[in-house]
Amino acid sequence: MRHTLAVLVENKPGVLARVSGLFSRRGYNIESLAVGMTENPEISRMTIVVEGDDRVLAQVTSQLSKLIDVISISDLPPSESVDRGLALLKVAADTDTRAEIMQIASIFRAKIIDIGAETLVIEVTGDKGKIGAIENMLGRFGIKEVVRTGRVALHRGTKTVGGEYR
Amino acid sequence: MTDTPISGAKALINCLKSEGVDTIFGYPGGVLLPLYDELYDSDINHILVRHEQAGAHAADGYARATGKVGVCLATSGPGATNLVTGIANAYMDSVPVVAITGQVPTPMIGNDAFQEADITGITLPITKHNYLVRDVEDLPWIVKEAFYIASTGRPGPVLIDLPKDITTDEFEFIYPGRTYLRGYHPDVGIDEDAVKRAASMILDSECPVIYAGGGVIISDSSSELLKLAETIQAPVTTTLLGIGAFPQSNPLSLRMLGMHGTKYANYAVQESDLLIAIGARFDDRVTGKVDAFAPHAKVIHIDIDPAEIGKNVRVDLPVIGDAKKILQSLNSNLQKMQSRSGAWLGKIDAWKKKHPLSYVQSDEVIKPQYVVQEIHRACPDAIIVTEVGQNQMWAAQYFQFENPRTFITSGGLGTMGYGFPAAIGAKVGCPDRTVIDIAGDGSFQMTSQELATVSKSDIKVIVAILNNSYLGMVRQWQELFFDERYSYTDISQSVDFVKLAEAYNLVGIRAEKPSEVPSAISEALSADRTVVIDFVVDPMENVFPMVPAGAAINEILEQGAVA
Ligand SMILES: Cc1ncc(C[n+]2csc(CCOP(=O)(O)OP(=O)(O)O)c2C)c(N)n1
Numbered sequence: 223m224r225h226t227l228a229v230l231v232e233n234k235p236g237v238l239a240r241v242s243g244l245f246s247r248r249g250y251n252i253e254s255l256a257v258g259m260t261e262n263p264e265i266s267r268m269t270i271v272v273e274g275d276d277r278v279l280a281q282v283t284s285q286l287s288k289l290i291d292v293i294s295i296s297d298l299p300p301s302e303s304v305d306r307g308l309a310l311l312k313v314a315a316d317t318d319t320r321a322e323i324m325q326i327a328s329i330f331r332a333k334i335i336d337i338g339a340e341t342l343v344i345e346v347t348g349d350k351g352k353i354g355a356i357e358n359m360l361g362r363f364g365i366k367e368v369v370r371t372g373r374v375a376l377h378r379g380t381k382t383v384g385g386e387y388r
Numbered sequence: 389m390t391d392t393p394i395s396g397a398k399a400l401i402n403c404l405k406s407e408g409v410d411t412i413f414g415y416p417g418g419v420l421l422p423l424y425d426e427l428y429d430s431d432i433n434h435i436l437v438r439h440e441q442a443g444a445h446a447a448d449g450y451a452r453a454t455g456k457v458g459v460c461l462a463t464s465g466p467g468a469t470n471l472v473t474g475i476a477n478a479y480m481d482s483v484p485v486v487a488i489t490g491q492v493p494t495p496m497i498g499n500d501a502f503q504e505a506d507i508t509g510i511t512l513p514i515t516k517h518n519y520l521v522r523d524v525e526d527l528p529w530i531v532k533e534a535f536y537i538a539s540t541g542r543p544g545p546v547l548i549d550l551p552k553d554i555t556t557d558e559f560e561f562i563y564p565g566r567t568y569l570r571g572y573h574p575d576v577g578i579d580e581d582a583v584k585r586a587a588s589m590i591l592d593s594e595c596p597v598i599y600a601g602g603g604v605i606i607s608d609s610s611s612e613l614l615k616l617a618e619t620i621q622a623p624v625t626t627t628l629l630g631i632g633a634f635p636q637s638n639p640l641s642l643r644m645l646g647m648h649g650t651k652y653a654n655y656a657v658q659e660s661d662l663l664i665a666i667g668a669r670f671d672d673r674v675t676g677k678v679d680a681f682a683p684h685a686k687v688i689h690i691d692i693d694p695a696e697i698g699k700n701v702r703v704d705l706p707v708i709g710d711a712k713k714i715l716q717s718l719n720s721n722l723q724k725m726q727s728r729s730g731a732w733l734g735k736i737d738a739w740k741k742k743h744p745l746s747y748v749q750s751d752e753v754i755k756p757q758y759v760v761q762e763i764h765r766a767c768p769d770a771i772i773v774t775e776v777g778q779n780q781m782w783a784a785q786y787f788q789f790e791n792p793r794t795f796i797t798s799g800g801l802g803t804m805g806y807g808f809p810a811a812i813g814a815k816v817g818c819p820d821r822t823v824i825d826i827a828g829d830g831s832f833q834m835t836s837q838e839l840a841t842v843s844k845s846d847i848k849v850i851v852a853i854l855n856n857s858y859l860g861m862v863r864q865w866q867e868l869f870f871d872e873r874y875s876y877t878d879i880s881q882s883v884d885f886v887k888l889a890e891a892y893n894l895v896g897i898r899a900e901k902p903s904e905v906p907s908a909i910s911e912a913l914s915a916d917r918t919v920v921i922d923f924v925v926d927p928m929e930n931v932f933p934m935v936p937a938g939a940a941i942n943e944i945l946e947q948g949a950v951a
């Protein structure tokens with residue numbers, strides 16, 4: 223099973239190394255990781271996507287909690303949360319194919335953010351499925367380069383994480 | 389508190405004194421010069437070790453013997469990296485140690501400066517937490533936090549890396565009275581419902597076994613454990629680190645379980661219908677083959693560290709929190725319990741009679757087990773420290789331990805060379821106690837340079853070497869599992885330990901016959917300085933019972949079972 227964890231951490235040097243080191247040392251796989259400051263500049267929020275059964279999740283959570291710089295950990299179930307990642311795709315495009323590519327991009331509500339003589343750069347935001355789908359569709363034109371961010375996630379509705387600390 | 393600015397070095401000394409530190413085990417170096425200059429006038433007792441690893445082990449031994457935080461100090465680069473084994477050792481056994489390292493000046497960090505090592509990076513996986521001090525103003529709260537983190541919850545080592553410029557920077561020093569950490573809440577309270585459920589599981593069980601670990605000693609709950617065992621009439625086995633948590637003279641004691649545990653402890657666990665684990669972590673040396681461990685038992689796991697629950701075995705009822713408080717509450721829930729039927733204890737007594745710990749005594753050659761028994765006879769109140777290997781297991785099996793903090797050993801990491809420096813730390817922490825390192829000839833050679841420390845600093849410990857001329861535990865495995873091919877484990881005739889002791893102006897005694905053992909021990913006890921006793925023991929003696937690695941803990945090898 224895949225789990226999305228929202229982890230609030232102290233915004234201090236070395237915290238990312240503590241967290242990522244713990245994952246590799248204990249043999250847990252990080253599928254995706256994103257870090258950024260929260261509305262409180264002393265606190266950063268990590269969104270960590272991990273693969274594993276409930277036992278692994280319990281271990282990950284309790285080992286993470288032991289890090290002094292980790293303030294709170296919440297599991298965001300897919301049904302109660304929204305998540306997004308962003309990818310930039312550089313696709314081979316010439317005068318013959320450009321129009322078709324732009325049409326595909328617009329269906330996915332992706333943006334063209336650069337046009338060159340032989341390439342287009344497309345920005346797409348969405349969940350894992352959507353980004354995978356556009357990649358598939360564009361594959362036959364020739365994808366020269368892909369870069370993607372880790373996913374970020376929030377609870378739906380009024381619920382927030384680590385309330386008392388933020 | 390003061391209004392006139394003081395240096396970081398002076399502030400650090402003030403911080404340490406505010407934390408009640410009376411002793412530091414350390415070794416100087418370039419970046420520590422300003423700090424050592426302050427130590428020169430300080431009334432903190434600084435013990436100069438001869439290798440930083442020994443400083444870390446001594447701080448660890450001090451902490452285990454006293455229950456206080458042990459402090460070690462090393463310079464940047466090689467001094468800091470020399471601490472690593474000692475820090476890892478303290479981490480594995482949950483020992484409160486604060487390690488302070490010098491670091492190159494802040495502006496030079498990251499430039500591969502002379503004697504720079506990224507010690508906070510290196511120790512990330514082996515510390516409970518660590519700090520690089522970037523501003524002298526942060527120093528007081530960092531020291532406060534370090535001691536708080538090291539000594540609370542599940543204890544562990546904390547490292548503070550201190551750049552040289554921080555020690556000379558001046559500031560107005562105020563020591564914080566308390567500390568608050570958003571991400572650290574060691575006092576979790578206890579879940580009374582879980583305790584009640586534990587009590588009812590205990591009432592429902594017919595064949596309970598209590599399995600006590602080092603956590604019982606750390607949380608100072610030996611008397612609560614004794615009360616629980618007697619109330620519910622359950623036998624108690626301990627881990628290696630739990631030795632001393634329960635009096636071995638008590639009829640309910642099963643002594644140690646696991647790979648070299650007693651047969652009756654292992655049988656009892658395997659046939660139990662309820663296993664009450666307290667401050668123990670189901671290490672593979674305890675469980676053997678996990679799937680076959682305690683197959684009929686429901687498991688109650690009492691521990692302060694939620695990450696231990698379900699890590700190695702499935703648990704029916706976790707009870708998270710301070711073992712002392714949990715046991716107190718459990719005991720009050722259980723007060724009215726009637727004594728359990730005699731069948732279970734009767735079965736255990738029969739196992740005890742049938743399978744006592746035993747070895748074949750000899751008049752010709754000294755048996756190592758006999759040495760341990762004689763040490764116990766001569767000095768039952770000693771603090772026993774061990775090295776690693778056969779010596780460690782014989783000490784665990786043949787001494788009779790009655791009290792917590794009287795058995796100090798490297799459990800999780802199994803660090804050869806730990807015993808002697810840890811004994812030094814224990815003796816410095818408990819100067820009125822007799823401290824004996826039951827040693828192996830191999831292990832002792834890993835830190836024997838500390839003979840200089842005890843000689844110069846007038847510290848009296850006894851090093852009782854069970855000299856079998858081998859890296860014995862490895863030789864035993866070669867004998868049993870590798871066709872007696874003794875590849876690189878023969879260390880005979882490499883050093884004269886008596887002369888070695890004498891070279892440091894200490895006392896060396898050799899015993900070669902069983903009849904010489906008692907007099908060697910009494911001579912050592914009455915000496916006025918550290919004594920090394922070279923007990924020349926049977927080189928081929930093995931540690932039994934033995935559960936081969938990966939077997940179920942009731943699949944036990946015995947003396948003579950293997951040709
Ligand atoms: C630092 C270190 N290196 C290697 C080992 C592996 N090892 C475990 S026991 C042992 C032999 C110990 O020999 P000795 O100290 O003579 O004790 P004996 O088993 O003979 O009593 C070795 C090499 C270890 N535990 N620690």
Ligand SMILES: [Mg+2]
Nearest residue numbers: 828829858860
């Ligand atoms: Mg040996």
